[in-house]
Amino acid sequence: MAIYLEYWVIDNPTERAKLTISLSDIAERAGVSVKTVSGALHGGSARMSDETRQKVKAIAEELGYVTNLAARGVRQGWLPLVGVVSDGLITSPFATEIVRGLDGAARSAGMAVFAVNHSTGQSIGSVLDEVQQFRPRAVAYAAMYHKDVDLPGTLAGAVGVMINCREAAGRVTSLVPDEEGGAREIIRYLLAAGRRRIAFINLPGILAGTLREKGFRAALEEASIEPLGVFPAVRRSVYSDRAPSLVASHVDALLASGQKPDAILCGNDRVAMEVYAALARAGCRIPDDIAVASFDNQVELASRLDPPLTTMALPHRAMGRLAMEILLAGQPEPPHLRKLPFHLVERASV
Amino acid sequence: MAIYLEYWVIDNPTERAKLTISLSDIAERAGVSVKTVSGALHGGSARMSDETRQKVKAIAEELGYVTNLAARGVRQGWLPLVGVVSDGLITSPFATEIVRGLDGAARSAGMAVFAVNHSTGQSIGSVLDEVQQFRPRAVAYAAMYHKDVDLPGTLAGAVGVMINCREAAGRVTSLVPDEEGGAREIIRYLLAAGRRRIAFINLPGILAGTLREKGFRAALEEASIEPLGVFPAVRRSVYSDRAPSLVASHVDALLASGQKPDAILCGNDRVAMEVYAALARAGCRIPDDIAVASFDNQVELASRLDPPLTTMALPHRAMGRLAMEILLAGQPEPPHLRKLPFHLVERASV
DNA sequence: CTGAAAGCGCTTACAG
DNA sequence: CTGAAAGCGCTTACAG
Numbered sequence: 001m002a003i004y005l006e007y008w009v010i011d012n013p014t015e016r017a018k019l020t021i022s023l024s025d026i027a028e029r030a031g032v033s034v035k036t037v038s039g040a041l042h043g044g045s046a047r048m049s050d051e052t053r054q055k056v057k058a059i060a061e062e063l064g065y066v067t068n069l070a071a072r073g074v075r076q077g078w079l080p081l082v083g084v085v086s087d088g089l090i091t092s093p094f095a096t097e098i099v100r101g102l103d104g105a106a107r108s109a110g111m112a113v114f115a116v117n118h119s120t121g122q123s124i125g126s127v128l129d130e131v132q133q134f135r136p137r138a139v140a141y142a143a144m145y146h147k148d149v150d151l152p153g154t155l156a157g158a159v160g161v162m163i164n165c166r167e168a169a170g171r172v173t174s175l176v177p178d179e180e181g182g183a184r185e186i187i188r189y190l191l192a193a194g195r196r197r198i199a200f201i202n203l204p205g206i207l208a209g210t211l212r213e214k215g216f217r218a219a220l221e222e223a224s225i226e227p228l229g230v231f232p233a234v235r236r237s238v239y240s241d242r243a244p245s246l247v248a249s250h251v252d253a254l255l256a257s258g259q260k261p262d263a264i265l266c267g268n269d270r271v272a273m274e275v276y277a278a279l280a281r282a283g284c285r286i287p288d289d290i291a292v293a294s295f296d297n298q299v300e301l302a303s304r305l306d307p308p309l310t311t312m313a314l315p316h317r318a319m320g321r322l323a324m325e326i327l328l329a330g331q332p333e334p335p336h337l338r339k340l341p342f343h344l345v346e347r348a349s350v
Numbered sequence: 351m352a353i354y355l356e357y358w359v360i361d362n363p364t365e366r367a368k369l370t371i372s373l374s375d376i377a378e379r380a381g382v383s384v385k386t387v388s389g390a391l392h393g394g395s396a397r398m399s400d401e402t403r404q405k406v407k408a409i410a411e412e413l414g415y416v417t418n419l420a421a422r423g424v425r426q427g428w429l430p431l432v433g434v435v436s437d438g439l440i441t442s443p444f445a446t447e448i449v450r451g452l453d454g455a456a457r458s459a460g461m462a463v464f465a466v467n468h469s470t471g472q473s474i475g476s477v478l479d480e481v482q483q484f485r486p487r488a489v490a491y492a493a494m495y496h497k498d499v500d501l502p503g504t505l506a507g508a509v510g511v512m513i514n515c516r517e518a519a520g521r522v523t524s525l526v527p528d529e530e531g532g533a534r535e536i537i538r539y540l541l542a543a544g545r546r547r548i549a550f551i552n553l554p555g556i557l558a559g560t561l562r563e564k565g566f567r568a569a570l571e572e573a574s575i576e577p578l579g580v581f582p583a584v585r586r587s588v589y590s591d592r593a594p595s596l597v598a599s600h601v602d603a604l605l606a607s608g609q610k611p612d613a614i615l616c617g618n619d620r621v622a623m624e625v626y627a628a629l630a631r632a633g634c635r636i637p638d639d640i641a642v643a644s645f646d647n648q649v650e651l652a653s654r655l656d657p658p659l660t661t662m663a664l665p666h667r668a669m670g671r672l673a674m675e676i677l678l679a680g681q682p683e684p685p686h687l688r689k690l691p692f693h694l695v696e697r698a699s700v
Numbered sequence: 701c702t703g704a705a706a707g708c709g710c711t712t713a714c715a716g
Numbered sequence: 717c718t719g720a721a722a723g724c725g726c727t728t729a730c731a732g
Binding site for chain 3: 372373374384385388389392393417418419420421422423424425426
């Protein structure tokens with residue numbers, strides 16, 4: 001990966017000069033050793049006279065000294081960076097939340113996050129090597145949607161935590177949304193609102209869908225209520241955004257059936273949007289005739305629907321924050337699977 | 351910013367050992383000097399016998415050598431990183447597109463992108479210093495929405511390019527969407543579709559809105575057609591997501607007026623969604639009775655509306671890509687403002 | 701409390 | 717074509 005290009009460079013002389021100031025420049029000016037300067041600026045606990053420390057700090061400030069982390073890094077063996085490898089995560093609207101969670105926790109520890117996309121056709125090993133060249137303090141792996149990920153054996157030791165996915169062999173601590181619990185919670189909420197005839201238009205062919213269906217059935221069984229059925233939102237067994245939607249036809253069929261639902265749970269907010277449209281065409285009012293609830297809390301969408309949509313928010317930010325805490329924690333815990341709770345966002349559709 | 355925590359460390363012995371292999375380990379094993387190893391692995395043009403080069407490469411491979419960029423960085427004075435400072439960009443759904451553009455171009459040059467959020471209450475100077483500690487090869491500034499940014503004088507030299515914003519004093523090359531041109535293009539498209547009575551429900555109080563209105567009026571004037579009017583989507587003079595929507599009332603008023611529109615241009619896809627709802631209530635068909643078009647192309651939303659929404663996509667990815675090309679280009683051009691074209695996404699609402 | 705020196709892992713002149 | 721040495725800017729034992 002040799003670099004032979006000519007690059008744009010910082011072209012403000014003052015700004016450039018600032019970045020070439022070194023500890024020895026400060027030491028010379030202050031009449032002390034480099035070690036003393038290092039201690040004064042970076043060594044919080046290094047003992048020295050307060051006078052010396054203040055003097056050194058003043059000179060550093062005056063010269064506009066900016067720490068050179070690369071130099072510190074070569075000494076310590078690592079840079080204060082946390083690498084995030086993702087399977088195209090960066091394209092997802094949820095990515096921002098995960099990264100926000102990571103970033104917030106990282107920065108308070110003086111770390112920066114750099115994300116590297118695992119582009120299709122590239123082996124995960126080679127992406128990881130790319131990341132390791134920077135000698136990051138820790139590495140996380142993040143998935144775009146909740147799934148199982150097979151980490152090659154040799155790499156399991158290189159990744160500190162998995163976000164939004166489960167490491168297949170259980171060798172790496174994995175943080176995932178509690179799909180089953182989330183489904184149970186929203187069903188209990190619908191039951192508490194007096195709804196009894198509940199249908200679920202689910203996302204087929206993905207792990208989240210499977211787990212949510214379990215929660216859906218469990219919560220209804222708990223209340224001794226028969227589910228009105230679970231219907232796939234799209235025809236294809238593997239969920240895809242491009243698959244033709246079956247939502248409208250399911251809604252029409254449900255309305256035409258003897259058992260008209262009084263609540264429809266949706267696999268995500270987009271499905272809910274289609275349900276809204278189908279119900280509007282049929283002249284059904286939300287929530288008076290039929291309550292609608294879903295998963296995702298895509299704010300842009302959910303808050304703008306009429307009525308605003310009640311939906312279970314995914315714990316993306318929390319996963320990011322917790323991931324960073326685990327990475328930066330003193331004592332590594334043994335690998336485990338941690339399910340993080342959804343968060344109910346009450347609006348007006350129930 | 352001294353770090354005194356204990357961190358999680360890579361706990362796979364093989365993986366950890368890999369990262370401590372240095373050029374001198376390889377040199378020793380190969381019976382050559384460190385310089386030769388460096389040349390063989392990283393110096394594409396360094397002349398040496400093919401035999402030596404192959405032998406060195408084989409040994410590096412065998413030992414699992416991973417380049418230490420921190421060490422190279424301390425020697426060269428910079429790390430192969432590009433810093434992106436943003437004003438909370440990371441929260442925006444468009445951020446991902448900008449970062450994708452940056453990342454793609456960066457990685458083909460062997461660079462990684464690290465984004466640092468400019469949190470509220472933090473001076474831009476201190477964020478920039480935080481970034482400069484990593485001695486990145488270049489720094490970009492990105493804004494969440496199209497606006498003017500005042501860069502303190504001393505910092506103008508530290509930032510190579512502004513993305514989605516204009517540096518107020520014109521000292522830094524700035525990349526922005528061509529709002530005026532985008533508005534002109536969509537209006538021409540509506541005119542070509544035979545629409546003549548066109549209203550614009552615009553986003554008030556933001557730069558994009560002002561510029562789009564100019565384009566809207568210019569394109570209609572060009573065709574000697576009188577605009578049906580420009581209406582603000584929200585009441586507040588400063589645009590905000592929380593401001594109460596005026597969209598429905600504007601639509602109702604337009605429909606009730608003598609001059610019923612045959613097309614409504616919307617400030618963004620969410621406004622369009624509200625227009626859809628208002629038109630549905632009034633029994634108007636899209637596009638038969640009234641065509642609807644907008645700006646943003648929030649795919650999740652636009653493609654799921656019924657009918658799918660025709661909308662102008664913002665050049666976020668292109669801005670990111672071009673920004674990186676400018677940063678990594680050999681010859682820095684003099685600072686200038688570059689307007690990038692929108693892209694018409696034809697769906698079924700016109 | 702402070703200094704002089706060694707060393708982190710690279711790359712870059714300088715010699716042969 | 718290859719080597720030995722110096723040096724990048726830090727931090728960390730080792731001495732005083």
